[in-house]
Amino acid sequence: MPNKYDVVVVGAGPAGSTAAKFLAENGVNVLLLDKERFPRPKPCSGWITPRVIDSFPYILDHGDLIDSYDYGMFIHSPSGQYVAKIRRDKPINASVLRERFDYGLLNIAIESGADFHAPAKVNEIRIGKGVEIVLDDRNIRAEAVIGADGARSSVARSSGLFTGWGRSHTGMCLVKEFRVGSDILDRYFTEERYSHIHVSFSGIHGYGWVHPKKENLNIGVVCLHSKMRFNLMDVLRAYFQMLKSYRVIPNDLSPEHCVGWTMPYARTLRRTYANRILLCGDAAGFVNPFSGEGIYYAMRSGEHAAHTMVSAVNAGNFTKKHLSAYQKAWRKDFGGDLKTFLNISRLIFGGLNESFVKVSAKDERMRNLFVDVSSGSRNIKDCKTEMIVRGSWDLFKDLFGAL
Ligand SMILES: Cc1cc2nc3c(=O)[nH]c(=O)nc-3n(C[C@H](O)[C@H](O)[C@H](O)COP(=O)(O)OP(=O)(O)OC[C@H]3O[C@@H](n4cnc5c(N)ncnc54)[C@H](O)[C@@H]3O)c2cc1C
Structure with a gap:
């Protein structure tokens, strides 16, 4: 393995492997590092929403990354009194086994031309005229680093971008x-x-x-x-x-x-870029605060990070000003959605949980709206007003026993 790369990606989960694939495809000399040997287990429920496949259709071309599909779901209220039953002719979600899914994404990155090295735990990164990535047994140099090393990201800590989740x-x-x-x-x-x-x-x-x-x-x-x-x-x-x-x-x-x-939960990092550094996936806090979905945001942010880095490599410019384009890109893509889902999460888990299921059980249109926005087949921005108006009307009717 050479000691110098254009870009080193730390962490070979969905965010890192996606970033490495798009970097390699665009001719960037990229090394992907992970502290674990692959395939490795990852605690997860393993749902992926249809929008993951819509955004990254190549995952269907690679063997058995998708394990199965589910067409139905029961949502139970806290008291158990109400159950919203959902059944669709098209899959509501796909299911993956994370050990196999993550290994598949890694292999796609490698086939695209990325180098991979593991086990390689990154202990620290030092940012100066370039970046020095400090492993247990050696140091590697790069022009820039993408931190995709999960919720306890060492890149986020070393770069000063992480100030604590609380x-x-x-x-x-x-x-x-x-x-x-x-x-x-x-x-x-x-x-x-x-x-x-x-x-x-x-x-x-x-x-x-x-x-x-x-x-x-x-x-x-x-x-x-x-x-x-x-x-x-x-x-x-x-x-x-x-x-x-x-x-x-x-x-x-x-x-x-x-x-x-x-x-x-509920908080993306205020800044996800610094001189020579970008953070994506869980390292940046991209998890849906209502459903806990993170794979979609990890892969989308990995792709955005790669595109910004390709432009930085071509321009030879790794300053935070240049790399700030990344933050604009993910904010435009899903930043607003995460904020809206946070409000929904606070509303439902904060007190309206029983009513939410009751309304979903009794009002088919509301039920379908929730499934559509949760699975990403409709954008929450486009349905927000309808959900508020219809949901409020349902709650009002419920007060008078008319739901
Ligand atoms: C119990 C549970 C259930 C979930 N269920 C779902 C679900 O059904 N659907 C969904 O979309 N999301 C789910 N999520 C969220 C989802 O798992 C994450 O959002 C997603 O894995 C984030 O991807 P990532 O690539 O950012 O990070 P990760 O998948 O965490 O990958 C980070 C990688 O970095 C490596 N790494 C860490 N530190 C270092 C280091 N210092 N040096 C080198 N490598 C390092 C790790 O070994 C790991 O391979 C769930 C999460 C949990 C905890």
């Missing part, structure tokens, strides 16, 4: 994936793979989920706002108990030995 800006998840086989999944979730979302289960600012894939069953809880006064493991145990008592899942599944992970 407790109220960190989501917590617990998740476990079981290999149960397609026969059992067909029996419990039909061939259409109906998933379940339990809004604000046990009062959390988030939800519990049951996500059947082709052969695997993924179950977890996410608390998107971590001013927690409770133990999330207790919530997960209670969740399994409830699911078993209603025969949603087989009796022999246990939540013990699940995996815990944090995710940035």
Whole structure:
């Protein structure tokens, strides 16, 4: 491996591999580093919205990156009294096994011409006339670095762009994936793979989920706002108990030995660029504060970061002024959407959770609007007014028992 590159991308998750692919395709001499050997596991529920495939259709050309599709979903209210059932002829979401999906994206980057080196933990980056990337056993030089090293990004810390999420800006998840086989999944979730979302289960600012894939069953809880006064493991145990008592899942599944992970919530970094540095994906805080979706934003920001870096390499200009084009690009693309989803998240998890499911269960148009904006098939900007007007009217009718 050479010791000098135009651009080094740190982290080979969806953000980093996407950035590396677009850089290599545009003739940039790029090295992708990860602290883990691949394929590597990644705690995740593994839903990807149709807009991921619309934006990056090449993932369909590469073997088995998509594991299965789901066509149906049940959304349960906190009391359990209301259930919104959704069924579509077209897939609502695709499902992936992250170990396989991330490895596939990495291979696409390598096929496009990126160099890859792992295990290679980046301990520090030093920014001067170029960038020095400090690994355990060697230093590498580059003109610039893209930090795609996840929620605990060392690039964000070393570059001074990370000033702390704070407790109220960190989501917590617990998740476990079981290999149960397609026969059992067909029996419990039909061939259409109906998933379940339990809004604000046990009062959390988030939800519990049951996500059947082709052969695997993924179950977890996410608390998107971590001013927690409770133990999330207790919530997960209670969740399994409830699911078993209603025969949603087989009796022999246990939540013990699940995996815990944090995710940035409700806050993107104020600045995602510095001299010779760009941050994307979780490292920049790009997670949907309503659904917890992050893969789409990771890949979109990886692509935007690559395009800005290509222009910097061509101009030989890596100043923060030049690289600020990246922030404009992602803000225009999805910055406004993240803010709107934050307001929706605060409204629903902050108190309207029961009403939200009741309205979705009774008003088909509202239900479809929510599915469309959550899956990205309609832009939240275009539906915002309709959702506010219709939602308010539904709530008003509900007050008088007319919903
Ligand atoms: C439990 C859970 C469930 C989720 N479910 C979904 C879902 O269903 N759908 C969805 O869209 N999103 C989901 N998300 C969010 C999604 O997983 C992330 O938003 C997404 O993985 C972000 O991609 P990334 O490339 O930015 O970071 P990551 O996928 O975290 O990749 C970062 C990479 O950087 C490497 N790295 C870290 N530090 C260093 C270092 N110092 N040196 C070198 N390499 C380093 C890591 O090994 C890793 O490979 C979920 C998250 C959690 C925690």
